[in-house]
Amino acid sequence: MAERTESESRKLLRRLQATMAEAGAGQERLDRITSIIADSMGTEVCSIYLFRDDITLELCASRGLAPEAVHVTRMRVGEGLVGRVANKMRPINSANAPAEQGFRYMPETGEERYSSFLGVPIQRLGEKLGVLVVQSQEARSYIEDEVYALEVVAMVLAEMTELGAFVGEGAAMSARHQQSVILQGGVGQEGTAEGNVYLHEPRVVITNPIAEDPHAELTRLHESVDELRISVDQMLDNAPSGDAEQIEVLQAYRMFANSRGWMRRMEEDIARGLSAEAAVEKEQSAARARMATVPDAYLRERLHDLDDLSNRLLRLLTGQGANTGAQMPDNPVLVARNIGPAELLDYGRSLKGVVLEDGSVASHAAIVARALAIPLVVHTKGIIAEALNGDAILVDGDAGTVHLRPEESVSTAFRDKMAMHAAAQERYASIREKPAQTLDDTVIELHMNAGLMADLPSLPSSGATGVGLFRTELQFLTRSTVPKRGELAALYSTVMDSAGGKRVAFRTLDIGSDKVLPYMKRPEEPNPALGWRAIRVGLDKPGVMRMQLQALIRAANGRALTIMFPFIAQFEEFTAARDLLMRTLDSESKLGHVMPKSVEVGAMLETPSLAFAPRQFFELADFISIGGNDLKQFFFAADRENEQVRRRYDTLNVSFLTFIEQIVERCADTSTPLSFCGEDAGRPTEALCFAAMGLRSLSMRPASIGPVKNLLRRVDLREVRAVIHEAQGSGAQSVRPAVNEWLRMQS
Ligand code: PEP
Ligand code: MG
Numbered sequence: 001m002a003e004r005t006e007s008e009s010r011k012l013l014r015r016l017q018a019t020m021a022e023a024g025a026g027q028e029r030l031d032r033i034t035s036i037i038a039d040s041m042g043t044e045v046c047s048i049y050l051f052r053d054d055i056t057l058e059l060c061a062s063r064g065l066a067p068e069a070v071h072v073t074r075m076r077v078g079e080g081l082v083g084r085v086a087n088k089m090r091p092i093n094s095a096n097a098p099a100e101q102g103f104r105y106m107p108e109t110g111e112e113r114y115s116s117f118l119g120v121p122i123q124r125l126g127e128k129l130g131v132l133v134v135q136s137q138e139a140r141s142y143i144e145d146e147v148y149a150l151e152v153v154a155m156v157l158a159e160m161t162e163l164g165a166f167v168g169e170g171a172a173m174s175a176r177h178q179q180s181v182i183l184q185g186g187v188g189q190e191g192t193a194e195g196n197v198y199l200h201e202p203r204v205v206i207t208n209p210i211a212e213d214p215h216a217e218l219t220r221l222h223e224s225v226d227e228l229r230i231s232v233d234q235m236l237d238n239a240p241s242g243d244a245e246q247i248e249v250l251q252a253y254r255m256f257a258n259s260r261g262w263m264r265r266m267e268e269d270i271a272r273g274l275s276a277e278a279a280v281e282k283e284q285s286a287a288r289a290r291m292a293t294v295p296d297a298y299l300r301e302r303l304h305d306l307d308d309l310s311n312r313l314l315r316l317l318t319g320q321g322a323n324t325g326a327q328m329p330d331n332p333v334l335v336a337r338n339i340g341p342a343e344l345l346d347y348g349r350s351l352k353g354v355v356l357e358d359g360s361v362a363s364h365a366a367i368v369a370r371a372l373a374i375p376l377v378v379h380t381k382g383i384i385a386e387a388l389n390g391d392a393i394l395v396d397g398d399a400g401t402v403h404l405r406p407e408e409s410v411s412t413a414f415r416d417k418m419a420m421h422a423a424a425q426e427r428y429a430s431i432r433e434k435p436a437q438t439l440d441d442t443v444i445e446l447h448m449n450a451g452l453m454a455d456l457p458s459l460p461s462s463g464a465t466g467v468g469l470f471r472t473e474l475q476f477l478t479r480s481t482v483p484k485r486g487e488l489a490a491l492y493s494t495v496m497d498s499a500g501g502k503r504v505a506f507r508t509l510d511i512g513s514d515k516v517l518p519y520m521k522r523p524e525e526p527n528p529a530l531g532w533r534a535i536r537v538g539l540d541k542p543g544v545m546r547m548q549l550q551a552l553i554r555a556a557n558g559r560a561l562t563i564m565f566p567f568i569a570q571f572e573e574f575t576a577a578r579d580l581l582m583r584t585l586d587s588e589s590k591l592g593h594v595m596p597k598s599v600e601v602g603a604m605l606e607t608p609s610l611a612f613a614p615r616q617f618f619e620l621a622d623f624i625s626i627g628g629n630d631l632k633q634f635f636f637a638a639d640r641e642n643e644q645v646r647r648r649y650d651t652l653n654v655s656f657l658t659f660i661e662q663i664v665e666r667c668a669d670t671s672t673p674l675s676f677c678g679e680d681a682g683r684p685t686e687a688l689c690f691a692a693m694g695l696r697s698l699s700m701r702p703a704s705i706g707p708v709k710n711l712l713r714r715v716d717l718r719e720v721r722a723v724i725h726e727a728q729g730s731g732a733q734s735v736r737p738a739v740n741e742w743l744r745m746q747s
Contacts, residue, residue: 009273010273012040013156014273015036016037016210031063033061034047034062037132038063043064043134045064045065046132046133047061047062047064049082049133054179056074057074057083058074062109065110066108066110073108080103081102083102084102085121085131086128091150094118095115095139096115097116111135114136117135118134118142118146119131120147121154121289124159124281125285125385126292126385129157132154149272155278155281155282156274159209179405180405180406182404183380184400185355185377185379186378186643187361188370188376189369189370189374191397192417192421193375193395194331194418195330196331196332197392197404199389204314208277208278209275210274211273217274217275221266221270224276225313228257232257249305252302257309262283267279269282277318288303333393334354334355335393337358338356341365342478345372345452345474351372354374354376355380356376356378357379358379360641361641367477370701371450371451371471372452373701373703377395377401377402391405425703431463431706432462434709440718444687444697445698446708447675448462448464448466448702449677453495456495457498459702462702462706464705466499467499468625470495472506473509475487476509482517482544488551492552492556493555503560503562505563505625505699507565507604508538508545508548508566509538512532512537513533535567535568535577539580550588553588558597560598561598563600563602564601564604565577565603565604567630568604568607569610574621581601602621604625605631606629606634607630608631611659615669623672627677628651629680635655651683652686652739653734657689675695675697676695677700719742720739
């Protein structure tokens with residue numbers, strides 16, 4: 001076979017394109033395609049093998065092999081040379097195929113006459129579709145150019161949407177995308193959802209893989225790559241200097257965007273007749289195939305970066321942006337590699353669930369998902385490659401499990417679980433207006449946690465007494481600049497309006513640690529959770545805190561105002577924050593603003609140190625709220641974001657409960673109202689034990705109020721206390737087994 005010229009390749013692609021566009025039965029078209037390829041490549045044989053399921057390939061068309069073998073010959077992945085190409089997704093080029101290790105002769109095909117073999121994978125973005133093979137009698141090794149040309153042809157075949165119809169009766173093109181898959185991720189937000197996949201960044205649709213004019217395509221590619229480079233540089237300039245991870249990713253983007261090898265391969269593909277988009281996608285497919293085999297986690301991450309960069313380039317080339325016209329399905333479950341908090345807020349409550357390939361328990365997206373009460377699963381490795389728009393999906397946010405294209409039996413079991421949940425919610429609705437009063441006549445106040453205006457409508461329906469924690473970070477996290485005082489005042493005022501006179505405890509800005517504001521310069525910190533965060537930032541840079549306090553005072557406009565300061569670790573921090581509030585009240589009054597009718601100033605107890613603060617602190621604080629999420633991580637020295645340790649210590653651990661009891665006693669000594677507003681307050685057994693330890697106020701997400709109230713109304717706290725004290729005395733590590741046993745006996 002003579003060395004191919006680029007124009008020959010282009011001619012071949014054009015003939016292929018014309019054939020694909022012709023009318024007629026699919027099989028005929030596929031047969032014609034094999035003839036065209038064989039003629040153009042000067043080989044006696046050209047065959048197309050396609051996957052009929054995850055592990056089986058079927059000969060679907062051939063010029064040169066026995067026609068009786070078509071749709072009869074099948075092999076498993078890894079079996080024979082074709083199976084090996086499919087396994088590794090890499091070409092095999094051999095002058096003497098029968099002598100190759102692993103060669104398996106298929107007698108029905110008559111292939112024994114052919115000595116040379118060149119097989120290349122047919123793949124699309126990590127999806128294995130099949131193998132394209134040419135063979136000839138002459139014992140010759142194909143030159144690099146020919147391998148390349150055949151890969152380009154395989155790329156064009158991969159774009160043929162009807163490819164799957166050729167694989168026997170009833171089998172489908174992408175077996176992989178038909179099968180049911182269970183993926184395990186991490187719990188981002190509890191709850192369950194059934195719906196259909198909606199890809200946040202749907203695959204760019206390439207309408208024409210073959211181009212007429214290589215020069216025009218090259219120009220398009222160069223212009224788009226230039227644009228890409230500029231945007232990557234801008235992203236790097238704007239990246240927060242403290243965010244080492246983001247900077248590392250962007251630097252990898254920049255390296256790829258400037259890579260000569262990447263550019264050269266795409267240029268060569270275009271010279272052979274591919275459109276600029278198809279050339280980008282061919283590289284992307286190769287990167288995805290490598291991704292599946294690279295054992296090194298760091299390198300895999302970098303290949304992910306290249307994949308993301310290719311997507312950006314495709315969007316620039318096609319102008320499709322994030323919107324490829326894909327319809328949002330009914331009951332959408334958003335699937336994304338990652339998503340920013342503002343984008344997630346834009347989707348809002350239209351989403352039934354969110355599944356992130358990356359993300360983390362404490363990412364901003366998770367904070368928003370929690371505020372919106374949307375089930376969220378994070379760290380779901382593989383979801384992006386597996387999910388297609390519209391796929392059926394079940395999200396089990398309680399277990400961190402995702403069922404993609406579930407079996408009917410799984411869906412049925414899942415629906416049963418959701419129905420039980422819904423029935424329980426109905427039961428809870430019947431006690432909505434009733435107090436959380438235990439059998440021994442103790443009334444526990446149940447408040448709700450909120451962070452968005454959109455949360456407030458659930459205040460009346462949840463049966464909450466008020467808002468025990470209004471997290472004010474979201475308005476800061478979802479913008480690119482500091483929000484204006486006027487905007488905040490308007491928002492806080494609407495929050496108070498919606499609460500209809502019920503108490504709302506506004507927590508001042510709690511940033512730092514996991515919550516990094518894009519527009520705020522931060523020092524790089526080895527341990528951000530123990531670093532410059534929350535009230536520490538507020539006191540060191542009082543400008544933003546003062547502005548927020550002014551907004552709150554103006555929003556109250558004569559109404560009662562409740563403010564609490566986060567992460568107070570020592571008395572002096574509380575007095576300093578309180579003084580700033582007092583001074584702000586004073587100056588606002590001088591400016592003629594109406595003063596709140598009352599001001600309650602509380603502290604969040606989130607570090608063990610504050611439990612041992614001087615008595616004067618407990619006297620000065622109008623109330624104390626235990627931020628159990630942080631308190632627990634510091635009590636056990638176990639990072640709340642680290643999956644490896646975050647569940648290691650039980651909240652009902654005897655030490656932790658004893659500590660809670662001590663805080664209750666200290667507050668009782670000074671008659672300081674105490675509440676608990678971490679996630680644990682919304683878990684019925686935990687809430688019960690806190691109440692038994694003496695807590696009289698709990699704040700939780702609205703959906704938890706029903707279950708917690710339901711349990712509290714059925715128990716006598718004196719009995720629970722006795723069970724806990726007995727377990728404490730028995731040397732048990734956790735009181736949970738004893739309390740669970742006692743609860744079982746009650747029902
Ligand atoms: C907590 O730490 O328990 C708390 C309520 O604050 P956040 O979860 O916002 O840190
Ligand atoms: Mg906290």
